[in-house]
Amino acid sequence: MKGSALAGAALALTLAATAGHAGPRGDYMLECAGCHLQDGSGMAPKVPDMRGIIGRMVQLPEGRAYLGRVPGAALSPLNDADLAAVMNWSLKAFAPQSTPADFEPYTAEEVARLRSDPIQKPAKARRELLKALAKAGIDGGG
Numbered sequence: 001m002k003g004s005a006l007a008g009a010a011l012a013l014t015l016a017a018t019a020g021h022a023g024p025r026g027d028y029m030l031e032c033a034g035c036h037l038q039d040g041s042g043m044a045p046k047v048p049d050m051r052g053i054i055g056r057m058v059q060l061p062e063g064r065a066y067l068g069r070v071p072g073a074a075l076s077p078l079n080d081a082d083l084a085a086v087m088n089w090s091l092k093a094f095a096p097q098s099t100p101a102d103f104e105p106y107t108a109e110e111v112a113r114l115r116s117d118p119i120q121k122p123a124k125a126r127r128e129l130l131k132a133l134a135k136a137g138i139d140g141g142g
Ligand code: HEC
Pocket: 028, 031, 032, 033, 034, 035, 036, 046, 047, 048, 049, 050, 053, 054, 067, 070, 071, 072, 073, 076, 078, 086, 087, 090, 122, 123, 126
């Protein structure tokens, strides 16, 4: 009995140590916060402040796609399911007000499709997206 309890504990530790089991917040801190900082505020002017704005971006199809195709996300070492979880977590953590109540969470399948086509000129894509958001009346800064 004692032996199998120990084996169980060892298995649990092994699973916990496997990549991707830090959970979305832990994955964000490991793989994204180096550039985006813990609170999503980024490092201007290179790394944009994603607070608030990402919840507006997902309201347009091209914005929803942009978040999965932007190089920092698309090229991250996280697998599709873990990246989807980080993106869904980021929306809750950094854009709780602007993310629509009926937002449909990213799935691993959607993320796999989006990240297979990373954006080549992200700064230009972002500028165009911000214009499209303003045109659609989905702006409001931040
Ligand atoms: C090496 C630095 C770096 C890392 C690491 C990084 N990013 Fe980024 N991220 C950027 C930069 C720079 C941009 C602005 C677009 C561009 O120039 O690529 C950006 C843009 C974004 C955006 C769009 C925000 C906006 O307002 O346009 C999202 C969402 C994003 N990153 C998510 C992530 C996620 C999720 C991770 C971790 C899996 C991550 N990034 C890791 C540098 C990074």
